[in-house]
Amino acid sequence: MKKINYIICLVLIAVFIISNLVIKMDLIIRFVNPMILSIILCLYRIFLGPSPADRAVATDILGLIVVGICGIITVFTKAAFFIDVAIAWALQSFIGNLALAKYLEGKKFDE
Amino acid sequence: MNEIIGLFFITIGIIADLIGCLGLVRFPDVYTRLQASTKCVTLGTCGIFFGVFFYYGFTIIGLKALLIIIFVFLTSPVSSHALAKAAYKSGVKMCQQSVCDEYRNYKERIK
Amino acid sequence: MKIRVYRKIFLICLVFLVWIILSGFEIYNVIFGIICSVILILLFGDINIQNEWTFKKPQRYLWFLYYIIIFLYEVIKANIDVAYRILSPNMPIKPGIVKVKTSIKSDAFLTILANSITLTPGTLSVDIDKENGYIYVHWIYVRDVDVEAVTKKIAHKFEKILMKITCK
Incomplete structure (x- = not known):
């Protein structure tokens, strides 16, 4: 059963990569598409994660991936302010994750 | 020339992100998910x-x-690191294949 | 006395450089940046000094460059290792938490050591026991449980260089 699941996932990813390379579209969309797929995988873990810690891990990773998307948009649209967005998002994501970890630990915030 | 090298590095980064998010979905418990996702998504x-x-x-x-x-x-x-410590303190068990747990002794001694 | 002044001038230049990068190179930005960085360093400049004479030795910066090269090599190796474990069909994992002994005392270098352990192949630092000098490490494929052997495999290559950076 596990083997069959593995093969199905492999075929789906191969179809995704080939269609991403073959279908005619702009270069920026080709570069952003895999990042959207990774955001969807993170959202899967956020919705179905068995414990709160799993959801916290997925949120951490989601923040870093959004920072990466801001970098890609900076390269292709030549809009310089997106890199400021990336800096602010990285700072805010780090602080938010530390607060989330403190909350999970079950302690008071002013320790 | 610089632009081609830049696009090459961006492609490597996108592939690493995608592999990290696949690990976030495939691995069995919180700590192994943290391992996969942190390393791949940081790089x-x-x-x-x-x-x-x-x-x-x-x-x-x-x-x-x-x-x-x-x-x-x-x-x-x-x-x-903060998320791993918080997950251990909030009582998330390690998965069934795990071999040893030296950290439990330290936590019991501190109480 | 003199070394403290040099150190403060160096820190002011560093903070001013970050300010210029973040806000652009115009005349009012430059003036306001100089004022802000001088005030910041005069207030908070000597908040985390343990041994101020090590600032002057040049060989520690060379060792730090060498450390960065070793570290980047290990990060790339770690990514290939983790990608192999994720993509292989039956997932060769055997996780567990082991103990690593360390002899570094200072806070900053303990942080650097723990961060490097997190980003190298198959390991993730969970907690630090500072009194006895142990780091608790989650290992994705446990090959050994004994403390000495584990230390030799995981932390020895970084600790050797970090001890040279601290100049003791």
Whole structure:
């Protein structure tokens, strides 16, 4: 059963990569598409994660991936302010994750 | 030439991000998910911004990209470390294949 | 006395550089940046000094460059290792938490060591026991449980260089 699941996932990813390379579209969309797929995988873990810690891990990773998307948009649209967005998002994501970890630990915030 | 090298680094970063998110879905418990996602997504985001730095050279945008690389390399391990400790303290069990747990003795001694 | 002044001038230049990168190179930005960085360093400049004479030795910066090269090599190796474990069909994992002994005392270098352990192949630092000098490490494929052997495999290559950076 596990083997069959593995093969199905492999075929789906191969179809995704080939269609991403073959279908005619702009270069920026080709570069952003895999990042959207990774955001969807993170959202899967956020919705179905068995414990709160799993959801916290997925949120951490989601923040870093959004920072990466801001970098890609900076390269292709030549809009310089997106890199400021990336800096602010990285700072805010780090602080938010530390607060989330403190909350999970079950302690008071002013320790 | 610089633009081609930059796009090459961005592609490597995107592939690393995608593999990290696949690990987030496939692995069995919180700690192994943290391992996979932290390593791959940190290198992926840093790869994307290294590509941005190559694309723009030593301008304001390129130097900001270097700042983001340093910041992500410094803070991403810290937040994963905080999440791992919080997950252990909130009582998440390790998965069934795990072999040894030296940390439990230390926690019992501290209480 | 003199070394403290040099150190403060160096820190002011560093903070001013970050300010210029973040806000652009115009005349009012430069003036306001100089004022802000001088005030910041005069207030908070000597908040985390343990041994101020090590600032002057040049060989520690060379060792730090060498450390960065070793570290980047290990990060790339770690990514290939983790990608192999994720993509292989039957997932060769055997996780567990082991103990690593360390002899570094200072806070900053303990942080650097723990961060490097997190980003190298198959390991993730969970907690630090500072009194006895142990780091608790989650290992994705446990090959050994004994403390000495584990230390030799995981932390020895970084600790050797970090001890040279601290100049003791």
